[in-house]
Amino acid sequence: MKAKAKWSLVLSFVLALSLVLAVCGGSGSSSNNNGKSSNKLAKDQTLNFAITADIPTLDPTQVTDTTSNNVVQMTMAGLTRMHNNKFEWDMAQGEPEVSADKKVYTFKLRDQNWSDGKPVTAQDFVYGWQRQNDPAAKPAYNFLFASVGVKNAAKIQNPDDPMYGKFQNLGVKALDDKTLQVTLEQPAPPFFYSILSQAQFMPQREDFVKAQGKKYAQTADSLLYNGPFVLDSWKKGSGWTYKKNGDYWNKAKTKLDTVNFKVVKETSTAINLYKTGKIDEVGLSSEYVDAFKKSNPKEVKSAVESGTFFLYINQKTNKNLKNLNLRKAINAAIDRDGLVKTILNNGSVASNSVVPAGFVKGPDGKDFRADTPDGYPAGDAAAAKEYWNKAKKELGISKLELNFLSQDSSSTQQLNQYVANQLKKNLPGVTVKINAQPWANYLDLNQKFQFDLAFSGWFPDYQDPMTYLDMWTTGQPQNTTGWSNKKFDSLIKSASTGTADVAKRWDTMKQAEKIMMADYPIAPLYQSGHTWAEKPYLKGLNYPSYGPEIDFSRAYILEH
Amino acid sequence: MFRYIMKRILYMFISFYVVLTLTFLSMKMMPGTPFKFANRLSPEQLGQLKHYYGLDQPVAVQYVHYLWNFIHGDLGGSFQYGMQPVTEFLIQRFPVSFQLGLEAMVVGTILGILFGIIAGLYRARFLDWGTMTLSMIGISIPSFIFAAILQYGLSVFVQWFPVAGWDTPMSHVLPVTSLAIGVVALIAQFMRNEMVEVLNQDYIVTAEAKGLTTSAIIFKHAIRNALIPVVTVIGPMTAAIVTGSLVIENIFTIPGIGSQFVEAIVTNDYPMIMGTTELFAALFIVAILVVDILYGIIDPRIRISGGQSS
Numbered sequence: 001m002k003a004k005a006k007w008s009l010v011l012s013f014v015l016a017l018s019l020v021l022a023v024c025g026g027s028g029s030s031s032n033n034n035g036k037s038s039n040k041l042a043k044d045q046t047l048n049f050a051i052t053a054d055i056p057t058l059d060p061t062q063v064t065d066t067t068s069n070n071v072v073q074m075t076m077a078g079l080t081r082m083h084n085n086k087f088e089w090d091m092a093q094g095e096p097e098v099s100a101d102k103k104v105y106t107f108k109l110r111d112q113n114w115s116d117g118k119p120v121t122a123q124d125f126v127y128g129w130q131r132q133n134d135p136a137a138k139p140a141y142n143f144l145f146a147s148v149g150v151k152n153a154a155k156i157q158n159p160d161d162p163m164y165g166k167f168q169n170l171g172v173k174a175l176d177d178k179t180l181q182v183t184l185e186q187p188a189p190p191f192f193y194s195i196l197s198q199a200q201f202m203p204q205r206e207d208f209v210k211a212q213g214k215k216y217a218q219t220a221d222s223l224l225y226n227g228p229f230v231l232d233s234w235k236k237g238s239g240w241t242y243k244k245n246g247d248y249w250n251k252a253k254t255k256l257d258t259v260n261f262k263v264v265k266e267t268s269t270a271i272n273l274y275k276t277g278k279i280d281e282v283g284l285s286s287e288y289v290d291a292f293k294k295s296n297p298k299e300v301k302s303a304v305e306s307g308t309f310f311l312y313i314n315q316k317t318n319k320n321l322k323n324l325n326l327r328k329a330i331n332a333a334i335d336r337d338g339l340v341k342t343i344l345n346n347g348s349v350a351s352n353s354v355v356p357a358g359f360v361k362g363p364d365g366k367d368f369r370a371d372t373p374d375g376y377p378a379g380d381a382a383a384a385k386e387y388w389n390k391a392k393k394e395l396g397i398s399k400l401e402l403n404f405l406s407q408d409s410s411s412t413q414q415l416n417q418y419v420a421n422q423l424k425k426n427l428p429g430v431t432v433k434i435n436a437q438p439w440a441n442y443l444d445l446n447q448k449f450q451f452d453l454a455f456s457g458w459f460p461d462y463q464d465p466m467t468y469l470d471m472w473t474t475g476q477p478q479n480t481t482g483w484s485n486k487k488f489d490s491l492i493k494s495a496s497t498g499t500a501d502v503a504k505r506w507d508t509m510k511q512a513e514k515i516m517m518a519d520y521p522i523a524p525l526y527q528s529g530h531t532w533a534e535k536p537y538l539k540g541l542n543y544p545s546y547g548p549e550i551d552f553s554r555a556y557i558l559e560h
Numbered sequence: 561m562f563r564y565i566m567k568r569i570l571y572m573f574i575s576f577y578v579v580l581t582l583t584f585l586s587m588k589m590m591p592g593t594p595f596k597f598a599n600r601l602s603p604e605q606l607g608q609l610k611h612y613y614g615l616d617q618p619v620a621v622q623y624v625h626y627l628w629n630f631i632h633g634d635l636g637g638s639f640q641y642g643m644q645p646v647t648e649f650l651i652q653r654f655p656v657s658f659q660l661g662l663e664a665m666v667v668g669t670i671l672g673i674l675f676g677i678i679a680g681l682y683r684a685r686f687l688d689w690g691t692m693t694l695s696m697i698g699i700s701i702p703s704f705i706f707a708a709i710l711q712y713g714l715s716v717f718v719q720w721f722p723v724a725g726w727d728t729p730m731s732h733v734l735p736v737t738s739l740a741i742g743v744v745a746l747i748a749q750f751m752r753n754e755m756v757e758v759l760n761q762d763y764i765v766t767a768e769a770k771g772l773t774t775s776a777i778i779f780k781h782a783i784r785n786a787l788i789p790v791v792t793v794i795g796p797m798t799a800a801i802v803t804g805s806l807v808i809e810n811i812f813t814i815p816g817i818g819s820q821f822v823e824a825i826v827t828n829d830y831p832m833i834m835g836t837t838e839l840f841a842a843l844f845i846v847a848i849l850v851v852d853i854l855y856g857i858i859d860p861r862i863r864i865s866g867g868q869s870s
Contacts, residue, residue, distance in 0.1 A: 056640060056641050056642050057641060057643075058642075059642055062642040062643065063642075065596070068642070135612070140597070141597070141600075143600075143601070143602075157605070158604060159607070159608055217642075218644055218648075235815070236644075236648075236652055236653075236815070237652065237653055237815030237820075238813070238815040262724075262813065263813060263815070264724065264813045265819060266810045266811050268708065268811075269711070269724050269813060272715065272723045272724075273724060275716055276715065276716055276719060276723055278722075278723060438592070438827075439596070439826070439827070440592030440593055440594065440596075440826065441590075441591045441592035442592075443592065443599055444592045444593055445591075446599070447598070461600075477601070477603060
């Protein structure tokens, strides 16, 4: 009995103490915020992050995912660099010399060394780009070269073309050590300079790649760096560390000395690490957002990303879904505001369009969504019932079962239920069968048209509306709806080839989106958002809609 | 004994080969694609990738190809991780899981046997049902609940231990404890039941009649005999626990092999599925052999001689 009493005394003391500490801790950090020391840089410029997965690959030729792309963009420098959604000249000294037909671009390179002390040359760019088009290097994402129209890229990548694999014919040439000439099939599209910041367009040095052989890019020291940071260590499975690159030409803008990434798969563990000060930033999944907004309101930040999420409506194998009124009914039946507020709750916004808002500005300096900020909404629940009644008459049906293909992650499961319930509730007589699958299998079923509705998302490959639009043309592998519209196809074709007249191209893409949304081949749902908490002393971290996913290249830490 | 072990080792190779083959075939029947960005590629580009990795060949050809490489020590590269060699993942990740599992097994076994003996000796008394109630709780509640409670209570609330990681000795305490609780509980149950049974045996009465001291009876006769079934459980349990606990490793961010296996299956990372399964199978097979040999050491009656086994 005595021992018990003692323990409860100790426990209540600990409880009281930690409450006091929590209150002090809270007021302490906020007073620092308003206090005099708030603008002084801390001596220790170390930033600690948690991330859910390890780096899949460091080899710029193998990069397909955001984490790998992020590492490459933080540690390497291409001709340009994305920061705050705008491109800046990086290895290119500035505007290239452009030929009269706007097809040939001659870049002057800056003096910059690789991390082993040898200079970065134009030949390194030529080799890097050619390697992306060399089948022997097993490139994973090189179609970007064709998207931007680098000369012969499409032919070199096509196994049925006589030029297949002959990467020497790629439109890139070193005129001398510091001059790089890029030749395109047509005048450069507006996203030409921004795409040059991507991992696929980084320089790689031939002698180093060959000397490393199979070991190339397998560890932190089997890769060369020329960017703001170098990868100092990579402990596979547990995390990696960046150090500031003291030889980077623009090093004055890098304030952080060390950046640590720790692989933490459980959100609750990441939250606990943040609470105990072991990491300075933490991504919040929907169930944590409200609690954090209450306990640490000043630390919660949100950004809208450029991922678009939608339902494929399969009219190829399901004849009923060929009916426009039925597709409109499906579109109108889903309350998107409810979805983003109650289920996602992470900064995502409702969407009724193909191209997201705040992603890219046109030649007029206005956002693509400026004229149609709300997109093309099909209407509310009442409209849904009307469309559904019309569809029932036209099709001669009274009931309909829909097979809804989606993914099986815990966050998607809630969305699946929500969408299914909305359809059932607002379209009486409709039943929905959810088929939740792992990604690998989802892709397979989606490509084989084994679904009626399929939940999917799309992130941009380059900073241009076309990255969301051209996938819907007839016969594109991503167009798993069976929708086909000749007018749409011809508009996309003219915007793809008519890159010379920028203003006309811009309008053509807007027109194409309008035509598509009149037909509702898909049901747009939302534009993704990201919500996180960051310590008040951390400044300058950003999550841009295009470019490095987590941009800490200019972040810094204040005294605290 | 030698012949017996040689024979067992031959069987081990056969069972390993069967496991390898069955895994390969069932893996090839799994639906889905190993290429994460298959939706971004045209059929030609996808065909190209399949060709690069030999996935366009008949399964029989792929199987022979895999065996050939396996014999030469090449387990291939991970699709999920830019073709980094699978062997490297196993070499880096497995020792971590092994260490975690072994620590939990050692702690769990010692405490479990201890509690079991106590409960068995004090049968139907307070110590017995107290220990057994605790052990029932330990068996029924999954380890990740303990992990979450321990992490929040001892790392966030009072901050005695680090929240996560696997570096300092202090960082081992919580994950090992969470994992060991289940082991303690299960082994305590087993040990108690065996003790109770053994203490009722005639030879214990004989020993008492011979005038042996209580401690001699308990240590020399009771515990030793009660241990035999416990050893049977410990073998496969060790194999299961050292091959990684997905949940515990995730909660305490331990870079072990547990999550690798699950991730590989979900993403159709064929070489990784094969590599991790082979490792698990090999461990299980070896663990069972070790258990059989241990029997002989504990119980002289089971000791096998070359002449008898043939």
